Amino acid sequence: MSTSPSPSSSHPLDEALQLAAVAGAPGQYQGQTHPGYWNMVGPFGGVTAASLLQAILLHPDRLGDPLSLTVNYAGALVEGAFTIQAVPVRTNRSTQHWTLSILQADAEGAPVVTTTGTAVTAVRRETWSVGDMPMPEVTPAAALEPIARQGVEWINRYEMRPLKGPIPNTWDGTGDHSTTQLWMRDAPPRPLDFLALTALADVFYPRVWLRRARRVPAGTVSITVYFHARAEQLAATGTGHLLGQARGQEFRNGFFDQTAQLWNEAGAMLATSHQIVYYKE
Amino acid sequence: MSTSPSPSSSHPLDEALQLAAVAGAPGQYQGQTHPGYWNMVGPFGGVTAASLLQAILLHPDRLGDPLSLTVNYAGALVEGAFTIQAVPVRTNRSTQHWTLSILQADAEGAPVVTTTGTAVTAVRRETWSVGDMPMPEVTPAAALEPIARQGVEWINRYEMRPLKGPIPNTWDGTGDHSTTQLWMRDAPPRPLDFLALTALADVFYPRVWLRRARRVPAGTVSITVYFHARAEQLAATGTGHLLGQARGQEFRNGFFDQTAQLWNEAGAMLATSHQIVYYKE
Numbered sequence: 001m002s003t004s005p006s007p008s009s010s011h012p013l014d015e016a017l018q019l020a021a022v023a024g025a026p027g028q029y030q031g032q033t034h035p036g037y038w039n040m041v042g043p044f045g046g047v048t049a050a051s052l053l054q055a056i057l058l059h060p061d062r063l064g065d066p067l068s069l070t071v072n073y074a075g076a077l078v079e080g081a082f083t084i085q086a087v088p089v090r091t092n093r094s095t096q097h098w099t100l101s102i103l104q105a106d107a108e109g110a111p112v113v114t115t116t117g118t119a120v121t122a123v124r125r126e127t128w129s130v131g132d133m134p135m136p137e138v139t140p141a142a143a144l145e146p147i148a149r150q151g152v153e154w155i156n157r158y159e160m161r162p163l164k165g166p167i168p169n170t171w172d173g174t175g176d177h178s179t180t181q182l183w184m185r186d187a188p189p190r191p192l193d194f195l196a197l198t199a200l201a202d203v204f205y206p207r208v209w210l211r212r213a214r215r216v217p218a219g220t221v222s223i224t225v226y227f228h229a230r231a232e233q234l235a236a237t238g239t240g241h242l243l244g245q246a247r248g249q250e251f252r253n254g255f256f257d258q259t260a261q262l263w264n265e266a267g268a269m270l271a272t273s274h275q276i277v278y279y280k281e
Numbered sequence: 282m283s284t285s286p287s288p289s290s291s292h293p294l295d296e297a298l299q300l301a302a303v304a305g306a307p308g309q310y311q312g313q314t315h316p317g318y319w320n321m322v323g324p325f326g327g328v329t330a331a332s333l334l335q336a337i338l339l340h341p342d343r344l345g346d347p348l349s350l351t352v353n354y355a356g357a358l359v360e361g362a363f364t365i366q367a368v369p370v371r372t373n374r375s376t377q378h379w380t381l382s383i384l385q386a387d388a389e390g391a392p393v394v395t396t397t398g399t400a401v402t403a404v405r406r407e408t409w410s411v412g413d414m415p416m417p418e419v420t421p422a423a424a425l426e427p428i429a430r431q432g433v434e435w436i437n438r439y440e441m442r443p444l445k446g447p448i449p450n451t452w453d454g455t456g457d458h459s460t461t462q463l464w465m466r467d468a469p470p471r472p473l474d475f476l477a478l479t480a481l482a483d484v485f486y487p488r489v490w491l492r493r494a495r496r497v498p499a500g501t502v503s504i505t506v507y508f509h510a511r512a513e514q515l516a517a518t519g520t521g522h523l524l525g526q527a528r529g530q531e532f533r534n535g536f537f538d539q540t541a542q543l544w545n546e547a548g549a550m551l552a553t554s555h556q557i558v559y560y561k562e
Contacts, residue, residue: 070503124534128493131533212409254406276349
Protein backbone atom coordinates (compact mmCIF):
# COMPACT_ATOMS: atom_id res chain seq x y z
CA MET A 1 0.00 0.00 0.00
CA SER A 2 1.44 3.34 -0.98
CA THR A 3 0.65 6.76 0.42
CA SER A 4 0.10 9.68 -1.92
CA PRO A 5 1.91 12.83 -0.95
CA SER A 6 -0.40 15.62 0.13
CA PRO A 7 -1.00 18.30 -2.55
CA SER A 8 1.15 20.75 -0.61
CA SER A 9 4.14 18.46 0.00
CA SER A 10 4.26 17.52 -3.69
CA HIS A 11 4.82 21.11 -4.82
CA PRO A 12 8.39 21.61 -6.07
CA LEU A 13 8.88 24.55 -3.68
CA ASP A 14 7.98 22.36 -0.72
CA GLU A 15 10.30 19.65 -2.02
CA ALA A 16 13.11 22.19 -2.35
CA LEU A 17 12.52 23.53 1.15
CA GLN A 18 12.42 20.17 2.89
CA LEU A 19 14.81 20.19 5.83
CA ALA A 20 15.63 17.45 8.34
CA ALA A 21 16.58 18.39 11.91
CA VAL A 22 19.99 17.02 12.92
CA ALA A 23 19.60 15.05 16.16
CA GLY A 24 21.51 16.50 19.09
CA ALA A 25 22.38 19.73 17.26
CA PRO A 26 19.78 22.41 18.04
CA GLY A 27 19.00 24.65 15.09
CA GLN A 28 20.91 22.48 12.64
CA TYR A 29 19.08 21.22 9.56
CA GLN A 30 20.04 19.16 6.53
CA GLY A 31 18.75 20.07 3.09
CA GLN A 32 19.34 19.15 -0.55
CA THR A 33 19.55 21.38 -3.60
CA HIS A 34 16.59 20.82 -5.94
CA PRO A 35 17.06 20.49 -9.71
CA GLY A 36 13.77 22.29 -10.34
CA TYR A 37 15.19 25.54 -8.93
CA TRP A 38 18.61 25.38 -10.56
CA ASN A 39 20.08 28.64 -11.81
CA MET A 40 23.24 28.98 -13.90
CA VAL A 41 25.88 28.05 -11.31
CA GLY A 42 23.86 27.15 -8.22
CA PRO A 43 20.32 27.20 -6.90
CA PHE A 44 18.00 30.19 -7.42
CA GLY A 45 18.94 32.60 -4.62
CA GLY A 46 15.31 33.14 -3.66
CA VAL A 47 15.00 29.48 -2.72
CA THR A 48 18.27 29.61 -0.79
CA ALA A 49 16.86 32.53 1.19
CA ALA A 50 13.60 30.66 1.73
CA SER A 51 15.56 27.63 2.98
CA LEU A 52 17.15 29.78 5.68
CA LEU A 53 13.71 31.07 6.65
CA GLN A 54 12.42 27.50 6.70
CA ALA A 55 15.05 26.61 9.33
CA ILE A 56 13.71 29.43 11.50
CA LEU A 57 10.10 28.35 10.98
CA LEU A 58 11.00 24.78 11.98
CA HIS A 59 12.98 25.85 15.05
CA PRO A 60 11.16 24.82 18.26
CA ASP A 61 12.18 28.04 20.07
CA ARG A 62 10.82 30.46 17.46
CA LEU A 63 8.91 33.53 18.65
CA GLY A 64 6.50 35.19 16.21
CA ASP A 65 6.49 35.52 12.45
CA PRO A 66 9.16 36.77 10.03
CA LEU A 67 9.79 40.52 10.12
CA SER A 68 13.13 40.87 8.33
CA LEU A 69 15.59 38.55 6.62
CA THR A 70 19.03 39.36 5.23
CA VAL A 71 20.90 36.75 3.20
CA ASN A 72 24.47 37.15 1.94
CA TYR A 73 25.56 34.91 -0.91
CA ALA A 74 29.20 34.25 -0.05
CA GLY A 75 29.65 31.46 -2.58
CA ALA A 76 27.53 29.37 -4.93
CA LEU A 77 26.04 26.21 -3.45
CA VAL A 78 27.02 23.10 -5.36
CA GLU A 79 24.55 20.34 -6.19
CA GLY A 80 23.76 18.11 -3.25
CA ALA A 81 23.46 18.23 0.52
CA PHE A 82 23.87 21.32 2.67
CA THR A 83 23.60 22.14 6.36
CA ILE A 84 21.77 25.14 7.79
CA GLN A 85 22.51 26.53 11.22
CA ALA A 86 19.83 28.84 12.69
CA VAL A 87 20.58 30.34 16.10
CA PRO A 88 18.14 32.48 18.11
CA VAL A 89 20.85 34.66 19.68
CA ARG A 90 18.49 36.95 21.57
CA THR A 91 14.82 36.69 22.44
CA ASN A 92 13.01 39.77 23.70
CA ARG A 93 9.40 40.16 24.77
CA SER A 94 8.08 40.52 21.22
CA THR A 95 11.11 40.22 18.90
CA GLN A 96 13.69 37.49 18.35
CA HIS A 97 17.06 37.89 16.60
CA TRP A 98 18.56 35.09 14.52
CA THR A 99 21.93 34.39 12.95
CA LEU A 100 21.98 32.05 9.97
CA SER A 101 24.50 30.18 7.89
CA ILE A 102 24.68 27.49 5.24
CA LEU A 103 27.62 25.12 5.14
CA GLN A 104 28.62 22.68 2.46
CA ALA A 105 31.48 20.22 2.29
CA ASP A 106 34.26 21.18 -0.13
CA ALA A 107 36.14 18.70 -2.35
CA GLU A 108 38.13 17.50 0.68
CA GLY A 109 35.01 17.19 2.84
CA ALA A 110 35.79 20.25 4.97
CA PRO A 111 32.77 22.47 5.80
CA VAL A 112 32.72 25.77 3.89
CA VAL A 113 30.37 28.70 4.53
CA THR A 114 28.37 29.38 1.36
CA THR A 115 25.78 31.74 2.84
CA THR A 116 25.35 33.94 5.90
CA GLY A 117 22.35 35.78 7.19
CA THR A 118 20.41 37.37 9.99
CA ALA A 119 16.69 37.56 10.64
CA VAL A 120 14.20 39.03 13.05
CA THR A 121 10.91 37.39 13.94
CA ALA A 122 8.25 39.31 15.83
CA VAL A 123 4.91 39.01 17.52
CA ARG A 124 2.80 41.67 15.84
CA ARG A 125 -0.10 43.53 17.35
CA GLU A 126 -2.82 45.55 15.65
CA THR A 127 -1.85 49.21 15.49
CA TRP A 128 -2.58 52.27 13.42
CA SER A 129 -1.47 51.25 9.93
CA VAL A 130 -1.27 52.81 6.50
CA GLY A 131 0.17 51.92 3.11
CA ASP A 132 2.28 54.87 1.96
CA MET A 133 3.23 53.43 -1.40
CA PRO A 134 0.01 52.50 -3.17
CA MET A 135 0.02 49.72 -5.73
CA PRO A 136 0.41 51.16 -9.24
CA GLU A 137 -2.66 51.02 -11.43
CA VAL A 138 -1.97 48.24 -13.89
CA THR A 139 -3.77 45.77 -16.13
CA PRO A 140 -5.21 42.94 -14.00
CA ALA A 141 -3.36 39.63 -14.12
CA ALA A 142 -6.37 37.84 -15.58
CA ALA A 143 -6.23 40.08 -18.67
CA LEU A 144 -2.66 39.06 -19.51
CA GLU A 145 -1.08 35.89 -20.79
CA PRO A 146 1.84 34.36 -18.91
CA ILE A 147 5.12 34.45 -20.81
CA ALA A 148 6.33 31.23 -22.38
CA ARG A 149 8.68 29.17 -20.26
CA GLN A 150 12.27 29.89 -21.03
CA GLY A 151 15.81 30.24 -19.80
CA VAL A 152 17.31 28.63 -16.74
CA GLU A 153 15.31 25.96 -14.96
CA TRP A 154 14.05 27.89 -11.89
CA ILE A 155 12.24 30.44 -14.07
CA ASN A 156 9.90 27.65 -15.10
CA ARG A 157 8.75 27.37 -11.47
CA TYR A 158 7.11 30.80 -11.77
CA GLU A 159 4.17 32.06 -13.75
CA MET A 160 5.03 35.58 -14.89
CA ARG A 161 2.92 38.20 -16.67
CA PRO A 162 5.11 41.18 -17.49
CA LEU A 163 3.55 44.64 -17.42
CA LYS A 164 6.64 46.80 -17.85
CA GLY A 165 10.33 46.15 -18.32
CA PRO A 166 10.37 42.53 -19.54
CA ILE A 167 13.72 40.92 -20.32
CA PRO A 168 14.93 42.74 -23.46
CA ASN A 169 14.43 40.92 -26.77
CA THR A 170 17.51 42.47 -28.32
CA TRP A 171 20.74 43.17 -26.48
CA ASP A 172 21.60 46.33 -28.36
CA GLY A 173 22.64 48.66 -25.52
CA THR A 174 19.55 50.89 -25.89
CA GLY A 175 18.17 50.56 -22.35
CA ASP A 176 17.01 53.75 -20.65
CA HIS A 177 15.34 52.70 -17.36
CA SER A 178 15.52 49.89 -14.81
CA THR A 179 11.90 49.37 -13.71
CA THR A 180 10.11 46.06 -14.07
CA GLN A 181 6.50 45.38 -13.13
CA LEU A 182 4.97 41.93 -13.43
CA TRP A 183 2.26 39.71 -12.06
CA MET A 184 3.81 36.59 -10.62
CA ARG A 185 3.09 33.44 -8.65
CA ASP A 186 4.44 29.95 -8.16
CA ALA A 187 3.99 27.46 -11.00
CA PRO A 188 2.03 25.36 -10.40
CA PRO A 189 0.04 27.75 -8.18
CA ARG A 190 0.69 27.22 -4.46
CA PRO A 191 -0.96 28.94 -1.48
CA LEU A 192 1.18 31.89 -0.45
CA ASP A 193 3.16 31.73 2.79
CA PHE A 194 6.29 33.45 4.14
CA LEU A 195 8.53 30.94 2.33
CA ALA A 196 7.03 31.48 -1.11
CA LEU A 197 6.94 35.25 -0.51
CA THR A 198 10.66 35.24 0.31
CA ALA A 199 11.53 33.48 -2.92
CA LEU A 200 9.22 35.74 -4.94
CA ALA A 201 11.08 38.78 -3.61
CA ASP A 202 14.10 37.59 -5.60
CA VAL A 203 12.34 36.72 -8.89
CA PHE A 204 13.40 39.90 -10.74
CA TYR A 205 16.14 39.40 -13.32
CA PRO A 206 19.23 41.63 -12.91
CA ARG A 207 18.33 45.32 -13.35
CA VAL A 208 21.60 45.91 -15.19
CA TRP A 209 20.32 43.79 -18.11
CA LEU A 210 17.32 46.09 -18.49
CA ARG A 211 19.13 49.38 -17.87
CA ARG A 212 21.77 48.58 -20.47
CA ALA A 213 19.88 46.20 -22.72
CA ARG A 214 23.03 44.21 -22.37
CA ARG A 215 23.39 40.77 -20.85
CA VAL A 216 26.44 40.86 -18.58
CA PRO A 217 27.35 38.39 -15.82
CA ALA A 218 25.49 39.40 -12.64
CA GLY A 219 24.60 37.85 -9.30
CA THR A 220 23.05 38.89 -6.01
CA VAL A 221 25.56 39.52 -3.22
CA SER A 222 23.09 40.38 -0.45
CA ILE A 223 19.30 40.59 -0.20
CA THR A 224 17.05 41.90 2.55
CA VAL A 225 13.33 41.22 2.75
CA TYR A 226 10.99 43.11 5.08
CA PHE A 227 7.69 41.32 5.71
CA HIS A 228 4.64 43.53 6.17
CA ALA A 229 1.92 40.89 6.10
CA ARG A 230 0.61 38.55 8.73
CA ALA A 231 0.23 34.83 8.09
CA GLU A 232 -3.56 35.23 7.82
CA GLN A 233 -3.15 37.83 5.08
CA LEU A 234 -0.86 35.53 3.13
CA ALA A 235 -3.36 32.70 3.55
CA ALA A 236 -6.13 34.99 2.29
CA THR A 237 -3.98 35.83 -0.76
CA GLY A 238 -3.96 32.11 -1.49
CA THR A 239 -2.87 31.23 -5.01
CA GLY A 240 -3.58 34.76 -6.28
CA HIS A 241 -1.04 36.73 -8.27
CA LEU A 242 1.38 39.20 -6.72
CA LEU A 243 2.33 42.45 -8.38
CA GLY A 244 6.09 42.75 -8.22
CA GLN A 245 7.92 45.99 -8.93
CA ALA A 246 11.69 46.42 -8.96
CA ARG A 247 14.07 49.18 -9.96
CA GLY A 248 17.76 49.97 -9.66
CA GLN A 249 18.97 53.13 -7.97
CA GLU A 250 22.71 53.27 -8.59
CA PHE A 251 24.92 51.19 -10.92
CA ARG A 252 28.52 51.87 -9.96
CA ASN A 253 31.83 50.10 -10.48
CA GLY A 254 30.65 46.51 -10.47
CA PHE A 255 27.63 46.65 -8.17
CA PHE A 256 24.09 47.99 -8.34
CA ASP A 257 21.29 48.11 -5.81
CA GLN A 258 17.66 47.25 -6.40
CA THR A 259 14.50 48.09 -4.46
CA ALA A 260 11.37 45.98 -4.83
CA GLN A 261 7.76 45.95 -3.66
CA LEU A 262 5.28 43.08 -3.65
CA TRP A 263 1.51 43.64 -3.43
CA ASN A 264 -1.35 41.15 -3.64
CA GLU A 265 -4.22 41.62 -6.10
CA ALA A 266 -6.23 43.39 -3.41
CA GLY A 267 -3.50 46.05 -3.30
CA ALA A 268 -2.02 45.14 0.07
CA MET A 269 1.76 45.54 0.40
CA LEU A 270 3.02 42.15 1.54
CA ALA A 271 6.78 42.69 1.44
CA THR A 272 9.48 45.12 0.40
CA SER A 273 12.95 44.02 -0.55
CA HIS A 274 16.38 45.35 -1.43
CA GLN A 275 19.46 43.78 -2.86
CA ILE A 276 22.97 44.61 -3.95
CA VAL A 277 24.10 42.83 -7.06
CA TYR A 278 27.47 42.19 -8.65
CA TYR A 279 27.85 42.82 -12.38
CA LYS A 280 30.77 42.59 -14.74
CA GLU A 281 32.16 45.06 -17.28
CA MET B 282 55.34 67.98 27.71
CA SER B 283 51.85 67.21 26.42
CA THR B 284 50.79 66.11 22.95
CA SER B 285 47.77 67.71 21.32
CA PRO B 286 45.37 65.31 19.70
CA SER B 287 45.28 65.54 15.93
CA PRO B 288 42.29 67.45 14.50
CA SER B 289 40.74 64.20 13.31
CA SER B 290 41.14 62.23 16.51
CA SER B 291 39.54 65.04 18.51
CA HIS B 292 36.26 64.91 16.60
CA PRO B 293 33.48 63.42 18.72
CA LEU B 294 32.72 60.84 16.02
CA ASP B 295 36.31 59.59 16.09
CA GLU B 296 36.19 59.51 19.88
CA ALA B 297 32.96 57.48 19.76
CA LEU B 298 34.42 55.05 17.22
CA GLN B 299 37.67 54.41 19.04
CA LEU B 300 38.21 50.67 19.41
CA ALA B 301 41.06 48.76 21.03
CA ALA B 302 42.05 45.36 19.66
CA VAL B 303 41.88 42.60 22.29
CA ALA B 304 45.23 40.82 22.42
CA GLY B 305 45.08 37.16 21.45
CA ALA B 306 41.48 37.38 20.21
CA PRO B 307 41.45 38.06 16.44
CA GLY B 308 38.63 40.36 15.36
CA GLN B 309 37.69 41.29 18.92
CA TYR B 310 37.63 44.98 19.84
CA GLN B 311 36.73 46.92 22.98
CA GLY B 312 34.78 50.17 22.74
CA GLN B 313 32.97 52.61 25.00
CA THR B 314 29.64 54.34 24.51
CA HIS B 315 30.08 58.10 24.03
CA PRO B 316 27.87 60.63 25.84
CA GLY B 317 27.95 62.94 22.80
CA TYR B 318 25.95 60.40 20.75
CA TRP B 319 23.45 59.39 23.41
CA ASN B 320 19.86 58.80 22.29
CA MET B 321 16.90 58.22 24.59
CA VAL B 322 17.73 54.76 25.92
CA GLY B 323 21.11 53.96 24.38
CA PRO B 324 23.56 55.27 21.80
CA PHE B 325 22.42 56.66 18.42
CA GLY B 326 22.01 53.58 16.23
CA GLY B 327 23.99 55.15 13.40
CA VAL B 328 27.07 55.28 15.59
CA THR B 329 26.53 51.70 16.74
CA ALA B 330 26.44 50.65 13.07
CA ALA B 331 29.57 52.71 12.38
CA SER B 332 31.33 51.03 15.32
CA LEU B 333 30.72 47.62 13.72
CA LEU B 334 32.11 48.91 10.44
CA GLN B 335 35.10 50.34 12.31
CA ALA B 336 35.94 46.86 13.61
CA ILE B 337 36.01 45.65 10.00
CA LEU B 338 38.16 48.56 8.87
CA LEU B 339 40.64 47.85 11.69
CA HIS B 340 40.78 44.11 10.99
CA PRO B 341 44.18 43.10 9.60
CA ASP B 342 42.64 40.55 7.20
CA ARG B 343 40.21 42.95 5.52
CA LEU B 344 39.82 42.80 1.74
CA GLY B 345 38.49 45.87 -0.05
CA ASP B 346 36.09 48.62 0.99
CA PRO B 347 32.57 48.45 2.44
CA LEU B 348 29.86 47.32 0.02
CA SER B 349 26.96 46.41 2.32
CA LEU B 350 26.29 46.44 6.04
CA THR B 351 23.28 45.09 7.91
CA VAL B 352 22.90 45.81 11.62
CA ASN B 353 20.19 44.36 13.83
CA TYR B 354 19.44 46.13 17.09
CA ALA B 355 18.62 43.23 19.40
CA GLY B 356 18.74 45.28 22.58
CA ALA B 357 19.81 48.75 23.70
CA LEU B 358 23.44 49.16 24.68
CA VAL B 359 23.88 50.46 28.21
CA GLU B 360 26.39 53.17 29.06
CA GLY B 361 29.97 51.92 29.26
CA ALA B 362 32.19 49.30 27.71
CA PHE B 363 31.23 46.90 24.92
CA THR B 364 32.97 44.21 22.90
CA ILE B 365 32.72 43.84 19.12
CA GLN B 366 33.45 40.59 17.33
CA ALA B 367 34.11 40.85 13.58
CA VAL B 368 34.75 37.61 11.73
CA PRO B 369 35.69 37.35 8.04
CA VAL B 370 33.87 34.06 7.47
CA ARG B 371 34.64 33.82 3.77
CA THR B 372 37.10 35.61 1.53
CA ASN B 373 36.69 35.33 -2.22
CA ARG B 374 38.80 36.83 -4.98
CA SER B 375 37.15 40.25 -4.79
CA THR B 376 34.53 40.04 -2.01
CA GLN B 377 34.73 39.20 1.68
CA HIS B 378 31.82 38.24 3.95
CA TRP B 379 31.69 39.27 7.60
CA THR B 380 29.62 38.34 10.62
CA LEU B 381 29.37 40.91 13.38
CA SER B 382 28.17 41.13 16.96
CA ILE B 383 28.30 43.43 19.95
CA LEU B 384 28.35 41.98 23.44
CA GLN B 385 27.92 43.72 26.75
CA ALA B 386 28.04 42.40 30.28
CA ASP B 387 24.66 42.19 32.01
CA ALA B 388 24.07 43.02 35.69
CA GLU B 389 25.64 39.69 36.71
CA GLY B 390 28.61 40.21 34.38
CA ALA B 391 27.49 37.60 31.83
CA PRO B 392 27.98 38.58 28.16
CA VAL B 393 24.74 39.45 26.36
CA VAL B 394 24.32 40.02 22.60
CA THR B 395 23.01 43.55 22.03
CA THR B 396 23.59 43.76 18.28
CA THR B 397 24.14 41.39 15.35
CA GLY B 398 25.15 42.08 11.80
CA THR B 399 26.69 41.02 8.55
CA ALA B 400 28.74 42.93 6.03
CA VAL B 401 30.39 42.53 2.67
CA THR B 402 33.58 44.30 1.65
CA ALA B 403 34.73 44.31 -1.95
CA VAL B 404 37.53 45.30 -4.25
CA ARG B 405 35.85 47.49 -6.85
CA ARG B 406 36.91 47.93 -10.42
CA GLU B 407 35.91 50.63 -12.91
CA THR B 408 32.98 49.48 -15.00
CA TRP B 409 30.11 50.95 -16.96
CA SER B 410 28.23 52.99 -14.37
CA VAL B 411 25.10 55.11 -14.23
CA GLY B 412 23.02 56.82 -11.57
CA ASP B 413 19.40 55.80 -12.14
CA MET B 414 17.92 57.93 -9.37
CA PRO B 415 19.07 61.49 -9.95
CA MET B 416 19.39 63.84 -7.00
CA PRO B 417 16.21 65.92 -6.64
CA GLU B 418 16.54 69.59 -7.56
CA VAL B 419 16.58 71.41 -4.26
CA THR B 420 17.78 74.66 -2.72
CA PRO B 421 21.55 74.51 -2.18
CA ALA B 422 22.76 73.94 1.38
CA ALA B 423 24.52 77.30 1.46
CA ALA B 424 21.21 79.10 0.93
CA LEU B 425 19.64 77.55 4.04
CA GLU B 426 20.21 78.02 7.75
CA PRO B 427 20.87 74.98 9.92
CA ILE B 428 18.11 74.23 12.41
CA ALA B 429 18.71 75.15 16.03
CA ARG B 430 20.15 72.36 18.16
CA GLN B 431 17.48 70.49 19.99
CA GLY B 432 16.23 67.22 21.40
CA VAL B 433 18.37 64.24 22.39
CA GLU B 434 22.11 64.69 22.60
CA TRP B 435 23.24 62.94 19.37
CA ILE B 436 21.19 65.29 17.20
CA ASN B 437 23.58 68.06 18.26
CA ARG B 438 26.41 66.17 16.54
CA TYR B 439 24.79 66.88 13.16
CA GLU B 440 24.23 70.06 11.20
CA MET B 441 20.85 69.75 9.49
CA ARG B 442 19.16 71.99 6.95
CA PRO B 443 15.65 70.65 6.30
CA LEU B 444 14.20 71.04 2.80
CA LYS B 445 11.04 68.97 3.16
CA GLY B 446 9.39 67.02 5.95
CA PRO B 447 11.03 68.49 9.06
CA ILE B 448 9.98 67.16 12.46
CA PRO B 449 6.39 68.38 12.89
CA ASN B 450 5.90 71.45 15.07
CA THR B 451 2.49 70.33 16.24
CA TRP B 452 1.54 66.73 16.99
CA ASP B 453 -2.03 67.02 15.80
CA GLY B 454 -2.42 63.89 13.69
CA THR B 455 -2.58 65.79 10.39
CA GLY B 456 0.39 64.09 8.62
CA ASP B 457 -0.17 63.06 5.02
CA HIS B 458 3.25 61.91 3.68
CA SER B 459 6.47 60.38 4.99
CA THR B 460 9.20 62.02 2.89
CA THR B 461 12.02 64.03 4.43
CA GLN B 462 14.76 65.82 2.50
CA LEU B 463 17.59 67.62 4.27
CA TRP B 464 21.15 68.75 3.86
CA MET B 465 23.28 67.21 6.58
CA ARG B 466 26.83 66.75 7.80
CA ASP B 467 28.75 66.12 10.99
CA ALA B 468 28.94 68.94 13.57
CA PRO B 469 31.62 70.13 13.76
CA PRO B 470 32.31 69.38 10.07
CA ARG B 471 34.49 66.30 9.58
CA PRO B 472 35.90 64.90 6.32
CA LEU B 473 33.53 62.22 5.01
CA ASP B 474 34.55 58.55 5.17
CA PHE B 475 32.71 55.23 5.26
CA LEU B 476 32.20 55.52 9.02
CA ALA B 477 30.58 58.96 8.93
CA LEU B 478 28.51 57.93 5.90
CA THR B 479 27.18 54.89 7.78
CA ALA B 480 26.02 57.01 10.71
CA LEU B 481 24.50 59.62 8.38
CA ALA B 482 22.38 56.91 6.76
CA ASP B 483 20.53 56.60 10.08
CA VAL B 484 20.04 60.32 10.82
CA PHE B 485 16.39 60.46 9.73
CA TYR B 486 13.88 60.65 12.58
CA PRO B 487 11.15 57.96 12.60
CA ARG B 488 8.96 58.25 9.51
CA VAL B 489 5.89 57.38 11.57
CA TRP B 490 6.20 60.73 13.40
CA LEU B 491 5.93 62.56 10.09
CA ARG B 492 3.27 60.37 8.51
CA ARG B 493 1.00 60.68 11.53
CA ALA B 494 2.18 64.00 12.94
CA ARG B 495 2.14 62.02 16.15
CA ARG B 496 5.09 61.25 18.35
CA VAL B 497 4.88 57.59 19.28
CA PRO B 498 7.64 55.37 20.69
CA ALA B 499 9.73 54.05 17.78
CA GLY B 500 13.13 52.44 17.26
CA THR B 501 15.10 50.84 14.44
CA VAL B 502 15.10 47.04 14.48
CA SER B 503 17.35 46.45 11.46
CA ILE B 504 19.18 48.72 9.04
CA THR B 505 21.02 47.93 5.82
CA VAL B 506 23.40 50.33 4.08
CA TYR B 507 24.66 49.82 0.52
CA PHE B 508 27.79 51.80 -0.29
CA HIS B 509 28.10 53.09 -3.85
CA ALA B 510 31.12 55.37 -3.44
CA ARG B 511 34.80 54.67 -3.37
CA ALA B 512 37.05 56.03 -0.62
CA GLU B 513 38.47 58.64 -3.02
CA GLN B 514 34.98 59.95 -3.79
CA LEU B 515 34.23 60.29 -0.08
CA ALA B 516 37.53 62.10 0.44
CA ALA B 517 36.66 64.45 -2.43
CA THR B 518 33.30 65.14 -0.77
CA GLY B 519 35.28 66.31 2.24
CA THR B 520 33.28 68.35 4.73
CA GLY B 521 30.59 69.15 2.16
CA HIS B 522 26.92 68.62 2.84
CA LEU B 523 25.01 65.46 1.91
CA LEU B 524 21.47 65.52 0.61
CA GLY B 525 19.54 62.91 2.54
CA GLN B 526 16.13 61.68 1.44
CA ALA B 527 13.99 59.17 3.32
CA ARG B 528 10.45 57.86 2.99
CA GLY B 529 8.32 55.10 4.46
CA GLN B 530 6.65 52.53 2.26
CA GLU B 531 4.38 50.52 4.56
CA PHE B 532 3.33 51.14 8.15
CA ARG B 533 1.69 47.98 9.40
CA ASN B 534 0.94 46.51 12.80
CA GLY B 535 3.84 47.91 14.78
CA PHE B 536 6.55 48.12 12.12
CA PHE B 537 7.30 50.34 9.14
CA ASP B 538 10.07 50.28 6.56
CA GLN B 539 12.03 53.24 5.30
CA THR B 540 14.14 53.71 2.17
CA ALA B 541 16.83 56.39 2.04
CA GLN B 542 19.29 57.89 -0.45
CA LEU B 543 22.38 59.99 0.24
CA TRP B 544 23.96 62.20 -2.43
CA ASN B 545 26.85 64.66 -2.18
CA GLU B 546 26.52 68.26 -3.36
CA ALA B 547 27.90 67.29 -6.75
CA GLY B 548 24.90 64.96 -7.18
CA ALA B 549 26.76 61.66 -6.79
CA MET B 550 24.84 58.88 -5.02
CA LEU B 551 27.10 57.80 -2.17
CA ALA B 552 24.85 55.32 -0.35
CA THR B 553 21.35 53.91 -0.23
CA SER B 554 19.84 52.53 2.93
CA HIS B 555 16.78 50.72 4.25
CA GLN B 556 15.48 50.02 7.68
CA ILE B 557 12.60 48.41 9.48
CA VAL B 558 11.42 50.27 12.53
CA TYR B 559 9.26 49.35 15.48
CA TYR B 560 6.48 51.73 16.53
CA LYS B 561 3.85 51.62 19.20
CA GLU B 562 0.07 52.17 19.08
